[in-house]
Amino acid sequence: MIVLKFGGSSVADAACMRQVASLTKAALPKAPLIVLSAMGKTTNGLFDAAKAAEAGDLAGAMERQRLLMANHRKAAEDLFAGTVPEALDTVLTELFGELEMLLRGVAMLRELSPRSMDAIASLGERLSTRIFAAFIGGAWVDARTILRTDAVFGEGAPQPEAIKALAAEHLAPLLNTQRAVVTQGYIGATEDGLTTTLGRGGSDYSAALFGAALKVEEVQIWTDVEGVLTCDPRIVPEALPIPDLSFAEAAELAAFGAKVLHPATIQPAVEAGIPVTVRHTQKPEGRFTTIAAKVRSGRPITALASRGPVTVLTVSSSRMLAQSGFLARLFEVFGRRAVSVDLVATAEVSVSLTVEADTPLKLLIQDLSAFATVEVNEGRTIIAAVGERLKSTPGLGAQLLTALGDINVEMISMGANEINLSLVVKQERATDALRRLHRVLVGSAS
Ligand code: ASP
Numbered sequence: 001m002i003v004l005k006f007g008g009s010s011v012a013d014a015a016c017m018r019q020v021a022s023l024t025k026a027a028l029p030k031a032p033l034i035v036l037s038a039m040g041k042t043t044n045g046l047f048d049a050a051k052a053a054e055a056g057d058l059a060g061a062m063e064r065q066r067l068l069m070a071n072h073r074k075a076a077e078d079l080f081a082g083t084v085p086e087a088l089d090t091v092l093t094e095l096f097g098e099l100e101m102l103l104r105g106v107a108m109l110r111e112l113s114p115r116s117m118d119a120i121a122s123l124g125e126r127l128s129t130r131i132f133a134a135f136i137g138g139a140w141v142d143a144r145t146i147l148r149t150d151a152v153f154g155e156g157a158p159q160p161e162a163i164k165a166l167a168a169e170h171l172a173p174l175l176n177t178q179r180a181v182v183t184q185g186y187i188g189a190t191e192d193g194l195t196t197t198l199g200r201g202g203s204d205y206s207a208a209l210f211g212a213a214l215k216v217e218e219v220q221i222w223t224d225v226e227g228v229l230t231c232d233p234r235i236v237p238e239a240l241p242i243p244d245l246s247f248a249e250a251a252e253l254a255a256f257g258a259k260v261l262h263p264a265t266i267q268p269a270v271e272a273g274i275p276v277t278v279r280h281t282q283k284p285e286g287r288f289t290t291i292a293a294k295v296r297s298g299r300p301i302t303a304l305a306s307r308g309p310v311t312v313l314t315v316s317s318s319r320m321l322a323q324s325g326f327l328a329r330l331f332e333v334f335g336r337r338a339v340s341v342d343l344v345a346t347a348e349v350s351v352s353l354t355v356e357a358d359t360p361l362k363l364l365i366q367d368l369s370a371f372a373t374v375e376v377n378e379g380r381t382i383i384a385a386v387g388e389r390l391k392s393t394p395g396l397g398a399q400l401l402t403a404l405g406d407i408n409v410e411m412i413s414m415g416a417n418e419i420n421l422s423l424v425v426k427q428e429r430a431t432d433a434l435r436r437l438h439r440v441l442v443g444s445a446s
């Protein structure tokens, strides 16, 4: 068994759905479960319609409902060369009727609870899966019969044990090599059958949960990039997809805003020992990334990421010399002022820390000045070199600094998990720094 998840951009119109159909067909020998998002932009459209209704703008809500309907009908007509099968036509009419009733209810009460919002948002995935299942002649399963969550609407917490039992009962028997099974990402239901969602972008999470419950051999996340890249391609054009990525590496990259699926969403699969691959729907023969619990990537540095601007604070106190309790005192101030610290590097009489550029510093500095002097350097960028083999590669630091050449490194910090070596440079040198590091240390990774 295998799970294939397709995001909104992969099912955005009839042409996209045809491509998904061909990938589904190719996966048939593996008894696939196809998990779909709503057609691109549909979920946003549903949110907009709901908000218009909440504001009492029923006409605006209905107009949006009609646009969504037209878009789905057009996709269905394109797929079926003009003649939508009666059964599908009836289902679409029912679903849009349901949407209209919900929107009218919201408009009448001018009240949009998270519970109502989930009921409305669920229509995106229910529509896309109906159209697609009809097109491929697949079995359609309502995810709400399997993906059990708690009753926190808008951000339901999945209940893995219940999901496992429900999947074994209602899903596993349907999976076979003759006919694909199609279900929805993002949506679930409470024990009482109330519709919930996992939060925006939740379809990857659904795919991982289904995969873990069914113990499939692989969860494939099909999207519009060829996997996770070695660096942001807007900064380093020669960035390439990373063949193998560990879960910890993925988490580090995500923390640095790398455009990678959120690691928390694939954790259920990774924990169950199931590899998760990230693939490009329009380039199925191309490269892709495999994320697993542990991998030994081929190179000490798997990827580079950056975040900026940040501000570096250097807190010094000569009284700190050979004193205990200084750090406790220092961090107590940050804690009290609710300022979150990113990198930390200590010297004998000073500590350097990075904070977000928009941190309100006035009160913080006032407090710190009671026992130390503070130097503030704004406009810095953190560059993170991430790799499982960083810690076991001698001479890497020298290579790194050599590659940077005349770019001054103001701070260095090795993450506690030893897979992230972070450097701080002036913001205006960050692009150059990333390019140089990429060329020397990552360049031929793939
Ligand atoms: N359709 C939902 C959203 O746009 C879930 C997803 O696409 O993952 O947030």
Ligand code: MG
Binding pocket: 007, 008, 037, 201, 202, 203
């Ligand atoms: Mg998505």
